[in-house]
Amino acid sequence: AQSVTQLGSHVSVSEGALVLLRCNYSSSVPPYLFWYVQYPNQGLQLLLKYTSAATLVKGINGFEAEFKKSETSFHLTKPSAHMSDAAEYFCAVSLWAGGFKTIFGAGTRLFVKA
Amino acid sequence: DVKVTQSSRYLVKRTGEKVFLECVQDMDHENMFWYRQDPGLGLRLIYFSYDVKMKEKGDIPEGYSVSREKKERFSLILESASTNQTSMYLCASTPSQDQETQYFGPGTRLLVL
Numbered sequence: 461a462q463s464v465t466q467l468g469s470h471v472s473v474s475e476g477a478l479v480l481l482r483c484n485y486s487s488s489v490p491p492y493l494f495w496y497v498q499y500p501n502q503g504l505q506l507l508l509k510y511t512s513a514a515t516l517v518k519g520i521n522g523f524e525a526e527f528k529k530s531e532t533s534f535h536l537t538k539p540s541a542h543m544s545d546a547a548e549y550f551c552a553v554s555l556w557a558g559g560f561k562t563i564f565g566a567g568t569r570l571f572v573k574a
Numbered sequence: 575d576v577k578v579t580q581s582s583r584y585l586v587k588r589t590g591e592k593v594f595l596e597c598v599q600d601m602d603h604e605n606m607f608w609y610r611q612d613p614g615l616g617l618r619l620i621y622f623s624y625d626v627k628m629k630e631k632g633d634i635p636e637g638y639s640v641s642r643e644k645k646e647r648f649s650l651i652l653e654s655a656s657t658n659q660t661s662m663y664l665c666a667s668t669p670s671q672d673q674e675t676q677y678f679g680p681g682t683r684l685l686v687l
Contacts, residue, residue: 469614492674503578503664503678504617511674550616554674559605559624562676564616 462487466551466565474573479523479538481568483551486532491553492560493534495525498548498567507549510534521545546572577601578679580665586685593652595682597665603677604670606648608632608640611662611681623648655686 467482485491492511496504508519515527521544525536534551551565581596597606605624609617609632619632621640629640637659641649648667652659662683666676 464616494675496676496678501583501681501683503680504666504676505678506675509675559622560668560673561619562674564609566614566616 462491462553462555462563464551464553464563464565466549466568468568469566470569470571472571472573473541475543476540479536479541479545479570481536481549481551481570483525483534483536483565484532485534485551485553487553487555491555493525493527494552494554494562495519495523495534495536496550496552496564498550500547504550507536541570541572543572543574546570578665578667578677580663580679580682582682583680584683584685586687587652587655588687589656591652591655591686593655593684593686595650595652595663595665595684597648597650597667597679598646599665599667599677599679600646601667601669601677602645603667604645605668605673606642607666607668607676608638608648608650609664609666610634611664617664620650655684657686660684660686 465484494509495507497507510527518524548569554562578599607622608620623642639651665679
């Protein structure tokens, strides 16, 4: 069965520090991979997605993620955290199963300290 | 921009009440989804629909039903609300030409007392 594992339910960084949110997936076929962000009291919005065109994917707000097939990972990074990055981040995979099915990780809440 | 709207941001209901959560999208998307979001569990799929009057069970359909009478509207129904249905409910839609990317509404936070 396909699954998505996000390591760390909470991550805290200082403003200006590197952000690294980890995601590993299990899939028997190459999936589409996503990171979504959820700001307080809002729905999820797409941060970036991997569709096999390039292993390093750039998203909005300075975030990027690298697809590593050998490690089945899709970690999210940002070189310098900003206070406005405080949110919950969800890694997700979409697979074709007679229609696209999306499986979400449990989420990682990012705290940014001044 | 795709816009997905949900009828209520916050809702308080009593145990046993029938609850309707409405979702409307304005981009002519074929596919619509209902999820519930709980801390530590991520998003879990309740029901989805690939077409008008069509519905499919997701991973946790028990205690829920859905209705899709028009393409733009997908309703989630709690026939008899229970306290364990207190949660954040998120609606999403996808177009047929980009089915893997989901567009979400703002969510409805439901409290069942």
